[in-house]
Amino acid sequence: MQSLLVTGGMGFIGSNFIHYWKKHHPDDPIINVDLLTYAGNRDNARLFDGQVGYQFVQSDIGDEALMMKLMQGIDVVVHFAAESHVDRSIHDPGHFVRTNVVGTQILLEAARRGQVKKFIHISTDEVYGSLGVEGAFSEVTPLAPNSPYSASKAGSDLLVRAYYETYGFPAVITRCSNNYGPRQFPEKLIPLLITRALRNEKIPLYGDGLNVRDWLYVDDHCSAIERVIEAGVPGEVYNVGGQNERTNLEVVQSILRLLGKPESFIQYVADRLGHDRRYAIDSSKIRRELGWAPAYSFEKGLQKTLEWYVRETEWCARIADGSYRVDKEADHT
Ligand SMILES: NC(=O)c1ccc[n+]([C@@H]2O[C@H](COP(=O)([O-])OP(=O)(O)OC[C@H]3O[C@@H](n4cnc5c(N)ncnc54)[C@H](O)[C@@H]3O)[C@@H](O)[C@H]2O)c1
Numbered sequence: 001m002q003s004l005l006v007t008g009g010m011g012f013i014g015s016n017f018i019h020y021w022k023k024h025h026p027d028d029p030i031i032n033v034d035l036l037t038y039a040g041n042r043d044n045a046r047l048f049d050g051q052v053g054y055q056f057v058q059s060d061i062g063d064e065a066l067m068m069k070l071m072q073g074i075d076v077v078v079h080f081a082a083e084s085h086v087d088r089s090i091h092d093p094g095h096f097v098r099t100n101v102v103g104t105q106i107l108l109e110a111a112r113r114g115q116v117k118k119f120i121h122i123s124t125d126e127v128y129g130s131l132g133v134e135g136a137f138s139e140v141t142p143l144a145p146n147s148p149y150s151a152s153k154a155g156s157d158l159l160v161r162a163y164y165e166t167y168g169f170p171a172v173i174t175r176c177s178n179n180y181g182p183r184q185f186p187e188k189l190i191p192l193l194i195t196r197a198l199r200n201e202k203i204p205l206y207g208d209g210l211n212v213r214d215w216l217y218v219d220d221h222c223s224a225i226e227r228v229i230e231a232g233v234p235g236e237v238y239n240v241g242g243q244n245e246r247t248n249l250e251v252v253q254s255i256l257r258l259l260g261k262p263e264s265f266i267q268y269v270a271d272r273l274g275h276d277r278r279y280a281i282d283s284s285k286i287r288r289e290l291g292w293a294p295a296y297s298f299e300k301g302l303q304k305t306l307e308w309y310v311r312e313t314e315w316c317a318r319i320a321d322g323s324y325r326v327d328k329e330a331d332h333t
Pocket residue numbers: 007008009010011012013014033034035036037038039040041059060061062079080081082083084085099103122123124125153176177178179180185
């Protein structure tokens with residue numbers, strides 16, 4: 001049995017990770033630290049409220065004194081909390097530096113002083129920049145972030161590396177490609193497409209729609225993190241990808257087809273500033289060294305995702321009318 005502190009566990013990937021971990025390791029206690037920003041949704045982990053071995057703490061990871069206190073007796077930190085939306089980073093870069101860079105340093109320091117045994121830092125393939133039509137990012141690709149979001153994530157990666165090199169702190173970095181699946185806030189491409197198409201609304205598509213992303217079903221990301229917790233080597237970086245490269249246009253077309261909606265729903269809009277053209281990730285290291293492999297093809301993962309959004313009408317309605325935010329003032333567990 002090991003005790004986990006998960007940051008950002010009310011967000012998309014963090015909450016899916018808690019669901020995954022509780023299913024596979026039901027006896028492990030988890031503290032979920034989340035500030036409940038606009039992206040944090042109490043509904044995402046409400047199922048665990050009141051369960052023995054689960055505690056939600058509404059807090060900023062930048063609260064140094066509280067982080068120090070919470071680290072007592074923690075074996076593993078899994079750090080998801082971040083400002084994560086590229087478009088928002090273009091409008092307010094400072095906020096991204098405060099949470100993603102300064103917040104990560106405060107968490108690292110608290111974990112180091114608390115003698116945590118392993119710290120998993122969840123990063124992104126976006127720190128590597130953009131690719132042409134060929135090639136893929138490996139763990140030794142130089143960092144070349146292009147947006148304030150990816151620059152802030154690269155900054156946090158460098159701090160994690162420095163904590164390993166300077167203090168021998170047992171930190172590991174994972175860099176994954178675009179995740180999709182249940183409980184994703186509908187500002188990101190796939191849930192935006194699904195929720196709009198279900199309401200018969202137009203679907204905005206940046207530029208020519210030919211930007212390429214590699215798609216990873218969120219449960220496959222969770223199983224990769226599980227392997228890193230179990231066997232990842234401190235100081236190492238592991239890329240995690242789904243080997244599912246698709247243009248944004250192909251993604252939109254697949255979703256419209258599966259929902260039985262016409263392609264006339266697509267509305268091309270002006271491209272995002274500094275929009276990276278292509279990301280592709282070489283995840284052969286985690287496959288070879290930790291024996292991880294994704295279980296979901298894009299088609300299978302997309303089908304499961306669609307079924308979830310179609311079924312969870314209340315979750316979608318509470319996001320759409322903003323009532324998911326009501327908990328934010330009420331909760332100070
Ligand atoms: N979504 C993806 O496709 C993707 C891909 C690669 C990497 N990542 C990384 O994975 C992590 C999780 O991404 P996500 O998509 O789940 O993000 P998300 O935006 O859905 O969730 C982020 C969570 O962090 C919380 N949070 C934000 N600032 C906080 C703070 N100062 N203190 C405490 N909590 C705070 C929010 O309330 C929210 O619950 C991020 O670090 C992101 O960079 C995501």
